[in-house]
Structure formats: C-alpha cells, structure tokens
Amino acid sequence: MPQAQSHADFTQDHFTLFGLPQRFALDGAVLTQVWRQLQGAVHPDRFAGATATDKRLAMQWSTQVNTAYRTLKDPQLRAAYLCELRGAPIHAERNTAMPAAFLMQQMQWRETLDEARGAGDTAGMHDLLQTVEQARCQVLERLATLLDGVPQDEQERCALEAADQVRVLMFIDRFRQDLGPLAMRGASQASHPAKPTHPAA
C-alpha cells in the first residue's frame, strides 16, 4: 500500500480543513454549515457498525473537526490561531506585559463595576457594558486590519502587533464574563488572573 496516502492528514491547518481562506473576517453561518457537513461525513455515529480502524479514524477526524470549529468560531481563539500560524504565538501565560494605559482602564472598569454593583445601579452597569462592548469592537476591527489583506512582507510584523491585541482581547473577554452572569446575581467577585500550572506533586 502506498504509505504516503495511508495516513489521515491531521497537519493541515483548520482553515484548510474547513475549505476557508486564512482570514480573520469570517461568516459564522458558513463556518457552522461546513462544521455540520464535515461531521456528517466523519462522526463516529456514521461508523458504529464499521471496523475498528474506521471507528478510530472517525473519532480522530471528528475530534479534529470539533477542535477546528471551536477555534475558528471564537474571535479571540481565531485571532490567536492566525497569529500562531504567522509566527507570532500569544504565550499568554509567559507574556503578561500590557500597556500601562490599558491596565489603568481595566482598573477603572473594575472600580466602576464594584461601585455600580454595590449601589444596585443597573443604569450604571448598562453604561459600563456599552463601554466594554465598544472597546471590544475596536480591538476586533484592529485585528481585522492587522490580519487581513496585509502584504506578504508585512505579515509577520503585523502578526506581532496582532498578538498584543489578542492579549488585550483576552482581558476584555474575561471582564465581559465577570460582567455577564454576575450582573444578574448581584454578587461582587474578584477575577482570577493567575492559574497555578503545577499539578499536585
């Protein structure tokens, strides 16, 4: 048997797997449609009566398709993935340096949130939500500029700058998460930035 063709190709990038151009701008509806079509072809349920080899391959492919879908669907993960493809990995756990102005703004958001929550000020919460959404939109627009339609020789430099924007987006998304469910529960809770990376020895 020809060895070259005998193994499933898991090395292709997620965009190629989905038959989509390597861009940040993406139609979510098309992405979801392709995901369903691919799962229709590779899901283990389509191979329940098949051989052990077919079942194993189906599980690997189906897993891969789900991973690609999850990565491409979320703007933050998609941008991070594009940066990585273009040689600028995010390394969020190692690279925590953020522009001072952005950190100041974050602290201010947190203060506003605590105050609004403490006073039960729903209008204030709403205003804050608007502000955060606006900031997020700006970052997403910036990312689209840095990642799409950039000439080849500019790509790496732009990807490095995009990686900084992704780190900013990570902060904003975490803040949004705190804002969303807690806004309804009305409880104040600090964020959990640092995660331990050592399992129990």
Added chain:
Amino acid sequence: MALLQISEPGQSPDPHQLRVAVGIDLGTTHSLVAVVRSGVAECLPDAQGRVLLPSAVRYLPQGEPVVGGDALAAKVDDPHNTIVSAKRLMGRSLADLGTELHLPYRFADQPGVVAMRTAQGLKTPIDVSADILRVLKQRAETALGTELVGAVITVPAYFDDAQRQATKDAARVAGLSVLRLINEPTAAAVAYGLDQAAEGVYTVYDLGGGTFDVSVLRLTQGVFEVMATGGDTALGGDDYDRALASALAQHAGLGEELDAPAHSRLLQAARSAKEFLSDRPTVRVQAELGPGRRIDQTVSREAFAGCTQALTQRTVTLLAQVLADAQVAPEDIAGIVLVGGSTRMPVVREAVRRYFGREPLVNLNPDEIVAIGAARQAHALAGNHRDDDPLLLDVIPLSLGLETMGGLVERIIPRNTTIPTARAQEFTTFKDGQTAMSIHVVQGERELVADCRSLARFELRGIPPMTAGAARILVTFQVDADGLLEVSAREQSTGVQAQVEVKPSYGLSDTQIADMLQAGFATADQDAAQRALHEERVDAERMLDATRSAMQADADLLRADEREQIHAAMAALTQIARGDEHLAIRAATEHLAHLTEPFAAQRMNRSIRTALAGRSISSLADAAPAATATAATTATNPSEP
C-alpha cells in the same frame, strides 16, 4: 442458539435483516425497549402486553432473579432483597451516598462500587441493571426472532463519567453490545424532531422517577446540536412521593420511628395519591402502618403543590440556568418537550407553562418517547444508515479537569463542549529532581477539588530528574462519542515517553467484568468456548461485510494489486470462518483489518473532500440566491433567504 450465517462474498443475505438493534431506556422507576420495524419505531411489550418494565429486581435464595412487576410487588414485604431505583446508585461508592442511604438496603461496608447484601449475596447496582437489561434483551429477541447486534442505551444528560461507565459495564455483563450511550433528552428530541421535521431551538424538560434533566437543542438541516444541558441526578418523582409521605406522616403525628416495611407502605400510598391527583382535584389517602399508626387524610392538589413546592421551584431554577448557558431566552424556544412520567403532574406542567408562557408539546407518550428516540438512533447506527439520517452532535455535561497545587481545579475541558473532543495542556514539576507526578482527574464545576467528583488517579513515572519547572508534561484528555474520558500523560522535553497507570476510582476493572460475565455464562448454561467461537464468527462477518461495502463504494482508490490482496484475504477469512478454530478466525480477521487500514484512511479523506465539495455548491447559492437557487440547493439550505 442461532448462529449468524456466514456467506460467500456477494451472496450475503440482505445486511439490513442481519442488523437489528434496539433502543433501551434504562430508567430509575421503569425501563423500556423499542425497535424500528418497517420504518416505524415502537416499544415492545412483554407476554402480558405491558410495555413498562418496573426497574425492580428481587433476589431470592434460589433461582433466577425476579425482575419487574412481581419484584416490585415484593418491595414492601421484602425490602432488603428487592432493589428498586438502582440507577440512583450507579457509579457510586458508599461514601458518595447522601439521601440514597435512606433506601431500605443493607449496604456493604466496602470501598469502591457500592454493594447491597441480598439473599443471593452482594449485588452492585451494575448487577441489578444487568438483570433488568437481560430481561429486555430477551424480550426483544423473542419478539424479533433474531439476535441483537447491539443497543443504544439512554442515560441522563447530567450523568458523570463514572455513571456512564457503570451503565456500559451493566450492558457488557448482560451480554449486550452498546452501540452508543445517548442522553435521554437528546433521544426525546430525536423522537419528536423526526416525526415533525422540526427546525429551531427546543427545550427538553425531563422529570423522571429519580433524575431531572434539562437540555437545549438546536435542530438544523438534520443535525441535532446540544447547546447546553444541566439538571440534578438526584431529583425526581420519588422525591415528590417522599415529600408527600413526610407531610402525611407529620400531619398524622408520626415521626421517624417507622420501620422499613411501614415506610415502604407509606411511600406507596403517597405515590398512588400523587398519581391520582394528576386526574382529580383531591384524593383520600388511607394507609395502615402498624398498631396505632394509621393515615387517613384528604389531600388537595393545592396541598400537594404546597408540600412539593421546593422541588418544582428547583427544576425551574435549573431550567433557567440551562437556558442562560445556551444563551437563549424563553421566548426563543420553538417548542418544549416534556419527558418522564413525572411531567404528568399538573403542578409540573403548570410551572413549565408559566415559565415559557405557552403550552409544552405533549403528543407523544412521555414514558415511551426516550426509548422511541433511542430505537431510531440504534436503527441508524446498526448500519441501516442513510445519508439523510439525522446526526447527533452531543456535548459533555460537566467540566473535566485536574487537581493542581493547593487543591484547586484546573479545567481542561469545559462543560457543553461538543464531543468527541480532545484537549491537551502542559504541566511541569514542582520540586527539583522530581521523577513522578500524581495526576488526579476530577469532574464538576466547582473551583475546589473537594467539591468536585473524583474520577481517577494516575501516576506518571520515569520523568528524568530536572530542576523544578523544567519538565514539560503534556496531559491529554480525550472524550469519545459516548462521553467517556481517557487521560494520558507524556513527558515532552527529553522525548522520554513515560507510562501512565490508570486506576479508576469507581466502576469495575476488566477482571471484575470478566468474572461477572463468567457467572452469567454459568447460569445461562452456555459453554465459554462456544461463545468465543460465536463471537469470532460475528466479528469475522462484520469485518467481511464492512470490507465488501467499502470495496463496492471506493475500490477505485486502490491499485489492481492492492485490490487483489484484499480479495484474497477476504476469501481466506470466509474459508477459515467456516471452521471451528476461534483463534484462527481472529487471526484472519485481524489480517484483513491490518491490510485495509490504509484503505480506510483514504476513504475517510475522500468523504471529507466530498463533504467540502457539497459545501461549495451551497456557497454558490449563498452568493447569488435569487439567480441560481435551484430546487436542490434550496433544499440543502432552507433557512437562507
């Protein structure tokens, strides 16, 4: 026993007739088996015409266990030997038990899987479930006149890994091959979705005897996508019985001093009263609970609603949580499906109606709907698959993670992730020269390990001594389509592959299962060697069948010499399978499997290309819908304007 017929290539009987698979709803209070015959899914009745098999098993000192209605009838007089609600104990150890400890069983004080002392010795919930499954399997094989190729068994969406594993173990002990475990609400949606060709976001509210599940599913173009799921594995109709029983006892001035038989009688009276109240506004409850202990009260619907209010409210709270997880509002929901006998209670229907502001769907029997959906899925999985069959894309119900320093949980796979899935994360050593690492796998949403469920403990050994933080240990979580987890760990920085030892905290070891299977054969009076031969022949036939259809579809991917090799291996296997040497049959099957491995990979690649090619057609339609939309492209894309 009827052996499957082995036939010449190209002369096999209609494969569809060989492949009968059933759907089984293994419920807390009762269980059902259903099958698709001539395109129609139906529940199979027993000889007396009863579809529901009470999930009760009574162990007598001698003879086969008594399963079903006769066992249930003995519950009051023989509570220690009559196991009901075994599902509540699945995948649990004695230390896990909370309210279940009030069940009138003699729990054995032993680590690992919980076990009960009966007249037939120690019985685990897996044994009890296996006895129920055996009866359903027998019922189906008698009704269908053929051996089953397997079953789809439903589990509450909220079941954790240990509970799912226990369910699969029970099926293995009963000699049933599990084609897939599917979530009960998903099965219910399959039953409804197919009958009504529905599209949109649906909520399934499933209140059974002992478990409560809510799922939010999106149905689009034949794909069922679970958006979020939640619930409580220890909340159900039984709790309503208990709440009413305790209100009745309190009203009659009776305390906790009731003995087991009296308590069972009181619960029985409460249950009957509850069921009666589904049709009438009031009920008179009378029960003799021993000398001087008597209950004679009239209960109104309002009084019943009052004493069970906390339970109903809890279901509504969980319902709201799951909708929030799915990021949908009650008004976004296209339909509400009610599942489980407990949704017959007017108090429950009223609560659901009030929450959504409209009537739930009730046109299918809430007791049968899950088994019906499972049967449809079993039919498709058994190889009767057509391209237009719906596809279930299910999610894991609970987050999976690892214990890190300080007893904190590091989440690896968040809940509601579509399965199958795999995630890897890097960890490092904590001390200089550390050569081993203990990895503790947990499941749950809380931040402290102590508040989550412990699934397994691993030891990764043979890490080369390095300074603290230098080792790079990649821990990979893989969850398969049944929602079952496998964890592996590998030290990366030196390329040394260290071995991982898996020690499940719960569930059964392979040896235990083998022992239980052995016991099963003994009672079934079946020779183990004959069984092995039979199984190898079934495997051989399956392999031949699969290869035959693969060659029919995609032989053009192979060179002439490759085709010849495969044909030769098929002929050899067919020949050997006629003989009685089960090891020779296995070797020939494995040879064919090995030979066709690259072919399988190529076929998978082709099917992915085909799927993408299908997409470009509909994208064209997207680009210019008005000009080029033909009947065919509109059909693939009905929701597009």
